[in-house]
Amino acid sequence: LVRGRKLDDEFYEELEDILIQADMGIDTVMEMVEEIKEEARVKKIGESEEIFPIVQEKIEEILLEQGGGLNWAEEGPTIIMVVGVNGVGKTTSIAKLAYQFKKEGKKVLLAAADTFRAAAIDQLELWAQHAGVQIIKHQEGADPAAVTYDAVKAAVSRDVDVLMVDTAGRFHNRKNLMEEVGKIKRVIDRELPNAPHEILLVLDATTGQNAVSQARSFNEMLDLTGIVLAKLDGTAKGGIVVSISKELNIPVKYIGLGEGMEDLQKFDSREFVEALFE
Amino acid sequence: SLTDKLQSIFRNLKGKGKLSEKDVKAALREVRLALLEADVNYKIVRDFIKKIQEKAIGQEVFESLTPAQQVIKIVNNELSELMGGTQSKIEMAQDPPTIILMAGLQGSGKTTTAGKLAKNFKSSGRSPLLVAGDVYRPAAIKQLQVVGERVGVPVFNMGTAKTPPEIALASIGHAKSNNNDVILIDTAGRLHIDEDLMEELQEIKKVVGPHEILLVVDAMTGQDAVNVAKAFNDELGITGVVLTKLDGDARGGAALSVRAVTGRPIKYVGLGEKLDALEVFHPDRMASRILG
Numbered sequence: 155l156v157r158g159r160k161l162d163d164e165f166y167e168e169l170e171d172i173l174i175q176a177d178m179g180i181d182t183v184m185e186m187v188e189e190i191k192e193e194a195r196v197k198k199i200g201e202s203e204e205i206f207p208i209v210q211e212k213i214e215e216i217l218l219e220q221g222g223g224l225n226w227a228e229e230g231p232t233i234i235m236v237v238g239v240n241g242v243g244k245t246t247s248i249a250k251l252a253y254q255f256k257k258e259g260k261k262v263l264l265a266a267a268d269t270f271r272a273a274a275i276d277q278l279e280l281w282a283q284h285a286g287v288q289i290i291k292h293q294e295g296a297d298p299a300a301v302t303y304d305a306v307k308a309a310v311s312r313d314v315d316v317l318m319v320d321t322a323g324r325f326h327n328r329k330n331l332m333e334e335v336g337k338i339k340r341v342i343d344r345e346l347p348n349a350p351h352e353i354l355l356v357l358d359a360t361t362g363q364n365a366v367s368q369a370r371s372f373n374e375m376l377d378l379t380g381i382v383l384a385k386l387d388g389t390a391k392g393g394i395v396v397s398i399s400k401e402l403n404i405p406v407k408y409i410g411l412g413e414g415m416e417d418l419q420k421f422d423s424r425e426f427v428e429a430l431f432e
Numbered sequence: 433s434l435t436d437k438l439q440s441i442f443r444n445l446k447g448k449g450k451l452s453e454k455d456v457k458a459a460l461r462e463v464r465l466a467l468l469e470a471d472v473n474y475k476i477v478r479d480f481i482k483k484i485q486e487k488a489i490g491q492e493v494f495e496s497l498t499p500a501q502q503v504i505k506i507v508n509n510e511l512s513e514l515m516g517g518t519q520s521k522i523e524m525a526q527d528p529p530t531i532i533l534m535a536g537l538q539g540s541g542k543t544t545t546a547g548k549l550a551k552n553f554k555s556s557g558r559s560p561l562l563v564a565g566d567v568y569r570p571a572a573i574k575q576l577q578v579v580g581e582r583v584g585v586p587v588f589n590m591g592t593a594k595t596p597p598e599i600a601l602a603s604i605g606h607a608k609s610n611n612n613d614v615i616l617i618d619t620a621g622r623l624h625i626d627e628d629l630m631e632e633l634q635e636i637k638k639v640v641g642p643h644e645i646l647l648v649v650d651a652m653t654g655q656d657a658v659n660v661a662k663a664f665n666d667e668l669g670i671t672g673v674v675l676t677k678l679d680g681d682a683r684g685g686a687a688l689s690v691r692a693v694t695g696r697p698i699k700y701v702g703l704g705e706k707l708d709a710l711e712v713f714h715p716d717r718m719a720s721r722i723l724g
């Protein structure tokens with residue numbers, strides 16, 4: 155696709171294919187390619203080499219419109235809620251963040267608010283041990299809101315810097331499950347002003363257009379503050395975050411690059427866009 | 433919906449007659465968009481549209497249908513045929529135990545599906561055995577044990593000290609001495625580009641010779657589905673696919689991509705977190721869902 159190509163229909167079709175293949179979504183892609191064609195015409199661009207910087211710039215623009223850092227509490231513990239559909243990487247992402255914060259010298263507490271899935275509490279407990287952080291848990295089948303309430307109380311009384319609440323995977327088209335996660339948020343908000351300070355949606359980078367629907371629904375219920383894009387170490391490009399960024403303006407804050415505690419990086423839009431074209 | 437979009441395309445087609453090339457191409461442009469929105473891989477979409485174009489051009493429009501309905505019917509039939517038409521259940525082996533190997537990406541639903549299949553086999557009079565072949569994920573063995581308890585099926589495990597091929601091999605002896613006639617081997621999620629872990633699966637296959645190798649695929653998977661399916665099939669040789677999390681609202685185009693690139697049948701679909709949420713795959717229902 156790269157050098158010395160004529161900017162004809164075939165070229166633009168192949169460009170579309172690259173972007174579609176990255177899961178950027180056909181509507182977003184068609185709109186973007188139209189803009190690029192127009193820009194090429196206006197700027198009288200004839201070389202295919204000059205198109206790529208334009209494409210990268212356009213995508214980066216969409217992604218950079220948002221702030222990247224975490225919102226830390228002015229005083230008291232920072233509360234981070236982690237949500238998302240089943241199996242995307244919520245629990246593992248929490249383990250990675252816990253490890254990261256611990257390395258930064260922060261006092262970390264985890265809340266095992268997935269009281270539903272088989273061995274979910276065991277899984278988070280093992281990660282807590284591995285990362286060397288504390289955990290608040292009840293028995294399986296307990297009310298997630300009750301676990302959360304206890305965890306917030308403990309976060310304050312133990313004077314921790316950050317509390318992370320792990321929730322059960324849930325599909326966004328299950329009204330009762332979405333209301334449950336709304337209730338968890340309210341419990342936190344009631345106990346601590348301005349909390350939760352972060353509500354992160356974890357997305358699986360292999361997900362297609364349904365990710366946009368997930369983001370919309372979770373955002374509607376919770377007012378998301380950020381996205382964690384997990385499993386970017388596979389062959390999927392995670393282009394779904396471009397449409398999500400465009401439509402909902404939710405910033406991608408972290409990316410997951412593996413199954414280990416260290417496999418987390420802050421989101422960098424330039425590196426992300428470069429990887430789209432690899 | 434796609435039907436509405438096509439109706440508006442064909443609004444100018446007066447009365448009956450044959451589907452012209454111009455009309456079919458206009459209609460298929462909409463079908464292409466629908467398939468891409470549904471996450472069908474762009475290459476598969478291209479081949480599919482070409483095929484439909486050849487079939488549709490020059491066709492007589494049926495008495496009872498509008499041209500739009502006619503095109504949808506052709507597309508729907510072609511899609512259903514593409515996705516079904518072969519044996520969609522698990523065959524019992526001539527000499528037991530029947531060995532089933534679960535494989536797939538991280539988080540796709542292997543452990544839960546193994547439990548669902550075990551429950552299914554138990555209620556049809558079989559004596560299944562679940563095998564804890566994931567020695568990596570924290571609490572993976574415990575998860576399978578809880579699942580086994582919930583469906584009343586025994587779980588064979590050797591902790592995390594043995595390798596998955598060793599565990600798989602030992603499970604056969606265990607099954608035979610306990611009269612289990614179906615073995616379901618759960619494995620760790622892995623990337624198709626992880627050479628060591630793909631080799632581990634090949635090793636398991638070599639030592640136990642599974643009768644079924646099921647690729648478990650998340651219904652919300654996007655364009656990457658072809659890469660995953662092709663790699664697992666090329667390196668392992670899968671015998672079937674289970675499409676999970678179909679109770680979500682993903683259109684599920686991955687189903688077509690996986691089927692097109694491997695030629696293997698989708699045998700079951702996962703429709704929820706509960707261990708009874710498993711159904712046989714219905715190609716015609718999947719076709720309508722993908723088309724939206």
Ligand SMILES: Nc1nc2c(ncn2[C@@H]2O[C@H](COP(=O)(O)OP(=O)(O)OP(=O)(O)O)[C@@H](O)[C@H]2O)c(=O)[nH]1
Nearest residue numbers: 240241242243244245246323385410411412538539
């Ligand atoms: N390769 C890779 N695997 C990951 C990544 N993040 C998580 N995983 C794996 O994905 C699988 C699911 O991760 P979990 O953390 O259990 O996902 P979850 O969202 O908490 O799942 P539920 O609680 O069941 O909804 C595990 O096998 C993880 O090791 C990642 O960044 N890369």
Ligand SMILES: Nc1nc2c(ncn2[C@@H]2O[C@H](COP(=O)(O)OP(=O)(O)OP(=O)(O)O)[C@@H](O)[C@H]2O)c(=O)[nH]1
Nearest residue numbers: 240241538539540541542543544621677702703704
């Ligand atoms: N709603 C829904 N959830 C499902 C379905 N199948 C599995 N899940 C959920 O998806 C998540 C991941 O399922 P697992 O069975 O742990 O997936 P896995 O492939 O074994 O994961 P790894 O071993 O980490 O690779 C869990 O929360 C399951 O309850 C399904 O058909 N529908």
Ligand SMILES: [Mg+2]
Nearest residue numbers: 244245268274
């Ligand atoms: Mg979890």
Ligand SMILES: [Mg+2]
Nearest residue numbers: 542543566621
């Ligand atoms: Mg598993």
